[in-house]
Amino acid sequence: MKYDKADVERRMAGAVESLKGDLSGLRTGRANTALLDPVVVEVYGSMMPLNQVATVSAPEPRMLSVQVWDRANVSAVEKGITKANLGLNPMSDGQTVRLPMPDLNEERRRELAKLAGDYGEKAKIAIRNVRRDANDALKEDEKKKEISEDDRKRLEDEVQKLTDKYVADVDAATAAKEKEIMTQ
Known part of the structure; x- marks a missing residue:
């Protein structure tokens, strides 16, 4: 060497x-899709970044929306978001997981x-x-x-x-x- x-x-x-x-992912009060970049999800027997199993968007200034591609992975995505310890409370709605931004x-x-x-x-x-x-x-x-x-x-x-x-x-x-x- x-x-x-x-x-x-x-x-x-x-x-x-x-x-x-x-x-840059640590957002103060506004919804920013980069906030979920460190999230990993256990799907298909392995750990994958969230952006490989779902589409993340910010439809409103204080709300993130995670559109999970495979309905079977919705609970795994919720678990991954909770485990990431970002202070977000995931709420599933079919194949979509909504994440309201908490007030700071x-x-x-x-x-x-x-x-x-x-x-x-x-x-x-x-x-x-x-x-x-x-x-x-x-x-x-x-x-x-x-x-x-x-x-x-x-x-x-x-x-x-x-x-x-x-x-x-x-x-x-x-x-x-x-x-x-x-x-x-």
Whole structure:
């Protein structure tokens, strides 16, 4: 395994982008189909993303509608939405599951802010794992005599600077989302 700075940077940036996608799904009071992106449903003996078993739409500003393609999967979709812990209360109506958006009270705002913090922590863990992989690759390169000890230390410092930069990006994105949740 050879150290590749561009790959390390790409993977760290990917963790930040993934976080931003997750945070965009945390909607404050308006219905947004991205809210259901993290939902997985157990159907046909395996776990599948919700968007592979149903169509999600927002027919009203405070209502999501999930049109399940196979009637047999309606209860599994309801279960998946409930398990995702998004604070939504699914109501089935034939092959359609309706999700009214709850009003944001103080408790719900705190829950959403905490969830945003959890997403941020997962992104930081992913970034630290990339750092660990890069440092392992550098130690391996040094062991194979491809780089000197001084080069390894210099490159490890470079990896740490990248880690710090992307962790700061995660902190900024998470803090901005938490502020948005608490003030809207």
